[in-house]
Amino acid sequence: xxxxASKVFYLSQLLQVCTDTLLGIFNGVFSTLFSxxxxxxxxxxxxxxxxxxxxxxxxxxxxxxxxxVNYHFLRTCNYxxxxxxHTAKTSFILPLDEAQRGLKLLKEAGMEKINFSGGEPFLHxxxxxxxxxxxxxxxxxxxxSVSIVSNGSMIREKWFQKYGDHLDILAISCDxxxxxxxxxIGRAQGKKSHLDNLYKIRNWCQQYKVAFKINSVxxxxxxxxxxxxxxxxxxPVRWKVFQCLVIGGExxxxxALRDAERFVISDQxxxxxxxxxxxxxxxxxxxxxxxxxxxxxxxxxxxFLDCREGRKDPSKSILDVxxxxxxxxxxxxxRMFLKRGGKYxxxxxxxxxxx
Numbered sequence: 156x157x158x159x160a161s162k163v164f165y166l167s168q169l170l171q172v173c174t175d176t177l178l179g180i181f182n183g184v185f186s187t188l189f190s191x192x193x194x195x196x197x198x199x200x201x202x203x204x205x206x207x208x209x210x211x212x213x214x215x216x217x218x219x220x221x222x223x224v225n226y227h228f229l230r231t232c233n234y235x236x237x238x239x240x241h242t243a244k245t246s247f248i249l250p251l252d253e254a255q256r257g258l259k260l261l262k263e264a265g266m267e268k269i270n271f272s273g274g275e276p277f278l279h280x281x282x283x284x285x286x287x288x289x290x291x292x293x294x295x296x297x298x299x300s301v302s303i304v305s306n307g308s309m310i311r312e313k314w315f316q317k318y319g320d321h322l323d324i325l326a327i328s329c330d331x332x333x334x335x336x337x338x339x340i341g342r343a344q345g346k347k348s349h350l351d352n353l354y355k356i357r358n359w360c361q362q363y364k365v366a367f368k369i370n371s372v373x374x375x376x377x378x379x380x381x382x383x384x385x386x387x388x389x390x391p392v393r394w395k396v397f398q399c400l401v402i403g404g405e406x407x408x409x410x411a412l413r414d415a416e417r418f419v420i421s422d423q424x425x426x427x428x429x430x431x432x433x434x435x436x437x438x439x440x441x442x443x444x445x446x447x448x449x450x451x452x453x454x455x456x457x458x459f460l461d462c463r464e465g466r467k468d469p470s471k472s473i474l475d476v477x478x479x480x481x482x483x484x485x486x487x488x489x490r491m492f493l494k495r496g497g498k499y500x501x502x503x504x505x506x507x508x509x510x
Contacts, residue, residue, distance in 0.1 A: 219451075219482050219489065220265040223497055226453045228254060228288070229274040234306050235341040236330075238374055240402040241274065242412040247455050248279055255291050257457045257474050262292075264478035268300035268501050277309035286318035293321035300501035302326065304370060307352040308344050312359055319363035323503040326368035326395070329353050331377045332385040339376050340418075357389050366392045366503050373428050374399040374418035386435050392506065393499075394437045398425040400446055403466035441495055449491035451482070461486035 230243045249257070258269065269292050276285045285303065292301045302324035329349065331337050337349045353369075360367035369391045371382070386394050399418045401407045406415035422442065429440050452460040458469035463486040470476075470484035492498070500506055 218479070219485065219487055221261050221451050221478060221482060222265060223268040223270070223492070223501075224261055224266055224451045224453060225270045225272055226258075226457075227272050227274065228285075228453075228455055229276065229279055230455060231278055232273055232275040232306070233278060233308060233344050234275065236372075237341045237413060238372055238399050238406055238415040238418040239341075239413050240400055240405045240415070241272075242405050243274065244405075244412065245455060248284070249455065249457065251284060251287060253474060254288060254457075255295075257453075257472075258288070258292060258296060260473055260478050262296045262298065264482075267298060268302070269298055270302045270304060272304040275306055275309060276303055277305055277314070282309060282311070282314045286314060289318050290321045293323075300324070302368075302501070304328065306342065306349075307356050308347065308349070310352070310356055310359075315359050315363040315365070319365055322365050323501060324366045324368050324392070325356070325360055326370050326393075327353055327356055328370045328372070330371050330374070331380060332382055333380065336376050336380070340374070354389070357391075364503065364508075366506060366508065368393045368395065370395045370397065372397045372399055372418075373420060373425055375420055376418070378420055378424050378428055381431055383432055383435055386432075386437070391437055392508070393439050394435060395439050395441065396429065396432070397446060398422075398442045400443050401465070402462065403464075405467060408466075439496055445491060445495040448486050448488040449495050449497060451485055451487050459485035459487075 227241050229246075229248050230241060231246055232239070232243060258266075261269070271285060271288060276282075279285065289301050289303070292298045300323045301321060303322065304326045305328070307327040307329075328342065329337075330340055330342050332350065334343075334348060334350060337343050343349050357367050359365075367389070369386065369389065371377075371394065373396060399415060399420055401415050401419060404411055406413035425440075425442060429438070432438055447462050447465075452462075452467075453473075454460055454467075454469060456469070457472045457474050459473075459481050460467040460469055461484055462468075468484075468486075470481040473481045
């Protein structure tokens with residue numbers, strides 16, 4: 156080999172070594188950078204920030220359709236039920252046009268049923284605000300089902316005359332058929348009879364062709380009561396029976412406006428109540444397990460509330476980020492929603508009722 160050829164061969168070998176070294180360094184840096192980026196993305200996906208910047212909300216990777224939504228559009232109430240888990244922490248109510256905009260977004264995302272609740276939904280503007288929402292959902296959005304949950308104390312017949320055609324179901328909360336027990340619970344306003352209102356509203360529902368429903372929260376004050384005969388007499392389309400539920404920040408904990416601990420019953424006590432009423436055909440039981448994550452709940456700002464951690468962690472408002480952007484943080488368990496009978500014959504047009 157000549158001197159020149161030897162020189163070229165040596166330089167080519169040196170260049171190959173340098174190239175291999177640089178490639179090794181580059182691959183190591185790229186691999187580290189890729190791993191770090193993937194870890195950051197995974198962490199961002201698993202942990203999100205709530206509106207106040209507190210970590211803890213988890214994003215669901217499954218796309219959820221808001222088939223049935225409970226809109227608690229206000230928190231104020233004229234009753235003081237000791238176990239209330241949606242308390243008057245604010246007095247905020249959206250302007251009507253903004254509430255309607257949000258309801259339209261929900262309809263476009265697949266909502267079939269809307270339930271208006273509170274607080275006491277008939278309290279604001281003597282029920283006229285509520286009536287306009289009901290009319291908008293049935294007349295403009297053409298929703299199959301529009302329902303309300305109320306304590307019944309503020310409802311007047313003229314409301315049925317004006318808005319009754321647009322309402323499918325009216326649920327009245329009644330925890331006891333003993334007036335003194337309702338007073339102890341706080342299901343009362345002064346000395347007015349809660350039961351008188353209940354029977355009066357049942358009659359109006361029949362007169363104005365609205366399906367009548369009863370909701371009862373089973374707790375330490377009514378656990379031994381037998382309500383079978385009263386339910387048979389009132390003949391609701393559904394009797395929803397809830398086990399008293401504790402939600403941190405609402406009816407339990409340092410900053411809560413209620414203390415529900417003295418109302419709490421065991422799973423066994425709840426089952427004994429259900430067994431006692433097993434002859435009631437319209438009974439729909441909901442234990443704490445079934446209830447906690449099986450509802451899509453919107454608060455007064457139209458934020459979905461995630462109850463998975465035993466408290467209500469809000470998403471961002473659907474008015475700001477859309478339904479898809481907010482519902483991922485709802486904590487909604489669709490499997491449990493179906494298991495508890497969340498989807499049922501909920502349009503009065505399909506009920507074939509004998510008015």
